[in-house]
Amino acid sequence: MTIQVKFALYNAVSKALIILAFMTLLPILVERIVYEHIDKRLVARSERILLTVKRGSIADIVREQDCSFESYNILKEEFVAIYPITDPLKMNNGTQIRNETWSIEGEKLQHRIISRPFLYDNQMYELNIGEGISTIDELKSIIQRFLLVMMLGVILISLFIDLAFARLLLKPLNSIISTKLLPVPSPAYFNFTPIPSSTAEFNQLDNRINEMMHKLKDTFQIEKEFISNVSHELQTPISIIQNRLENIINEGNLSDELLIKLSDSQRTLNRMSRIIKALLLISKIENDQYLKQDTIGAIELMDEVLEEIEERLTEKNITLHKYFYDDYNIIECNRTLLFTMMTNLINNAIKYNKDGGSIDIYTRVKDGRFQIEIKDSGIGIEKQDINGIFDRFKRLNKNKADGYGLGLPLVKTIAGFHKIEIIVDSTPNEGTEFILILDFRC
Amino acid sequence: MNVLIVEDERSLSHEMEIYLSRQNLNCDVAFNGKSASDKIHANSYDFVLLDLGLPDMNGLDLLRESKKAGIESAFIVLTARSEVEDKITGLDLGADDYIAKPFSLAELHSRMQAILRRKHGLKSNVMSIHDFDIDIQNRTVHCKGNSINLTKKEFDLLHYLALHKNRVLTRIQLTEHIWGDVLEDDYESNYIDVHVKNLRKKLSAQSSVDWFETVRGVGYRVNA
Known part of the structure; x- marks a missing residue:
């Protein structure tokens, strides 16, 4: 999961949580606000009525209405009621506001009611003013829906803004990853271009990666130069010993034993010389010291190689099958x-083959790409060893003096130089297959 | 036949001198470019064996200068650098052959003979070993009028042994001659023995091959 996606997800979740909390608290808040509003109104009304009472108007009201008074509007949402208090124990102390279901003409309705006791003409009365609150629930749900x-x-808009911002913010990081952290064949292909960014951390990261790449490249360079110099310097002493041995062997009056x-000794020296030649060859290829100016057909190449070493097949009674279906320039x-x-590849297929085995060579277009397949019926390679076969000086059959461990590294280096992909497939005791995919699309 | 060896590594030029003198060649030695240039102009050499890494000048410059002056000697370029460009430049400048160090003296000698054949058109391009005639030009072998069908490698092997007749050629010398151009990871192989076995079989079908000797543990020798 990329940072950008994580950022967006985090933002979405956190905003959703805030909204959830808000939605839960909203009804309570709305209720409080509405009640406060109603309460104020009720208190103001009661003040006004009490003022009227004090001016003496109550006498008319009470007399008419059998010592008590009740009045309500058409929808019974508001009412005013005055009752004489007969039982002083039931009397409230001071003003009281409460919710109560009030029955008006047999119709029960939820009301917000203010109750205020007052003294008039040596008689205690209670003033009740009510206001219907059934509309409040309706109001609450309307506000809730609107807010939702x-x-x-808002969330949707901010999510898009977040995404765009994260993309902008992380652009330098993505550039660093795409230009510097993707696999390259060798340090020669490192990209040292600084990635511009206004973010301090990304600048730091980029600088450190550049530093490390420089160090790695230098180390590689030193190693390559070292191999190249050592190999050159060793050629001359080897030449001298080799020629001296040749001269001694040619003297003619030596014992058989000598x-x-x-x-x-000549064989040993030759082995050393070949190792040096191979190392030198690898280092020269890696230093791009070889020209790539030839053109050759794949079948022509295979035929040339086979002509050179075909006779070795007979030694092990190996049958060669050529399936040259397609050609490729x-x-x-x-x-x-x-x-x-x-x-080296075909020689390997011979060397590690069984007596009386076979080698199948295909040249064909498969999945849109031209490939050369070399399949032997040999001893095969254990799965855990396959990855190591291209390492220098790694010999899988340690008890068998079968080479100096530079054949396959050489193959890999040359393939890499020509951008040829190598796939190895092997089953122990059944055989190994090398597939060379040439950089080509049909 | 006169040969000038231009090589600053004295041990190496000494070994070359010993080997070539044994082949009845008159050898002269120069250890630097200056003395080589003097000698080339003062004497008439059939061969100049030229090392490229001379202390006082680049061997390629010496080659260029000599060719410009109309020197007719055959030049063989010797180098430890084995750089492709050196080879191309050397051959472009008129070198007759190019051989990378470390090289076998037998190989050097056979290259010199090939140049001689090419340059002077030897009277006979056919070498005779007992009943067998080896036609180098057409790469064929005949025995009492019968043609023997040899593979490329078998012919090269026989030719090389015949060229160095009466001397032991070790397996390494033969391997280097036959497969020297290809670097492969196989130094203990006995492919040479397989080739010799096949070659002997084909030759012995025509006539006796007693002269084709195996030197046990070492290599082969053609006695003539």
């Missing part, structure tokens, strides 16, 4: 390097 719609609108020892390549790569 408004809030949803001759064998010398030829063994490999342009801008280095023919010698591709030849070396294919030779």
Whole structure:
């Protein structure tokens, strides 16, 4: 989940919670406000009525109405009532405001009622003024609905604004990720362009990543130069010993035993020379010191390689099946390097094959891409070992002197140089398949 | 036949001198570009074996200068750098061949002979080993009028052994000659033995191959 999505989600959830809380509190708030309003009105009315009473108008009212008075409007939502208090124990002390169901002409209605006792003509009376509150619930739900719609609108708008802002804010981070943190084949492809940002943390991150990339690149460079220099410097002493051995072997009057020892030394020296050549070759490819100016057909290449080493098949009675279905012109390549790569791959297929086994070679277009498949019926590779086969000096059969562990690293380096993807599939005791996918879409 | 070895590494030029002298070649040695240039102009050499990394000048400049002056010697460029550009430039400047260090002296010698054949058109391009005639030009082998069908590698092997007849060629020397251009991860292979076995089989079907000797634990020798 990206930060942007997380931000948006957080914002949406937090706003929803605030609204939820607001919606819960809203009815109580509305009620309080409305009651306060009504109460004020009721108190003001009672004051006015009491004033009238004091002026003496009550005498008329009470006399007419059998010592008590009741009046209400048409919808019975408001009423005024005055009763004489006969039982002093029932008398309220001071003003009282309450909600009560008041029965007017047999119709029971919820009212907000103010009760005020007063003395008139040595008689205690109670003034009750009521106002219907059934409309309040209606009001509450209207306000709630209105607010809900408004809030949803606000949330939606703010969500879009949040998203846009997060996108803007995180743009430098996304740039850092897309330009610097995606896998590149080698430090030569590092991108050191600073990512502009007004956010301090992103600037810091970008600077640190650049620093680390520089360090890594330098280290790689030093390593490559070291390998290259060492290899060059070792060529001359090896040349001298090699030529001296040749001269000694040619002297002709040596014992058989000495001759064998010398030829063994020559073999050892040759091994050293080949290791150095391979390291030098890898480092030169990595330093882009090879030209890519050749064009060769895939089938032509395979035929050339096979012609070179086909005779080795007979030694192990290996049957070769060529399924050259499609051809592909490999342009801008280095023919010698591709030849070396294919030779090593096919040689591997021979070397690790069983006696009387087979090798199938396909050249074909599959899933829109041209590929060369080399499939052997050999000893195979354990699953946990597959990832390590391209590592330098890694030999899987440690008890078998079968090479110096630079064949497949060489293959990988040459493939990488030509942007050829290699897929390895293997089953122990059944065989291994190398699939080379050439950078090409049909 | 006169050869000038231009190589500043004295041990190396010394070994080359020993080997080539044994092949009845007259060797002269120069350790730097200046003395090499003097000698090239003063004497007439059939071959100049030129190291590119000279202490006082680039070997390629010496090559350019010599060719400009109309020197007719065959130049073989020797270099530890083995850079592709060096090879291309060297051959463009008129070098006859190019060989990367470390190289085998036998290989150097066979390259020199190939140049001689190319340059002077040797009277006979056919080498005879007992009953067998090896036609280098057409890459065929005949025995008493019968053509023997050899693979490319088998022919190269026989030719190389015949070229260095009466001398042991080790498996490494033969491997380097046959597959030297391709760098592969296989130093203990006995593919050379397989090729020799097949070659012997084909040759012995025509005539005796007693002259094709196996030097146990070392390599092979053609006695003639």
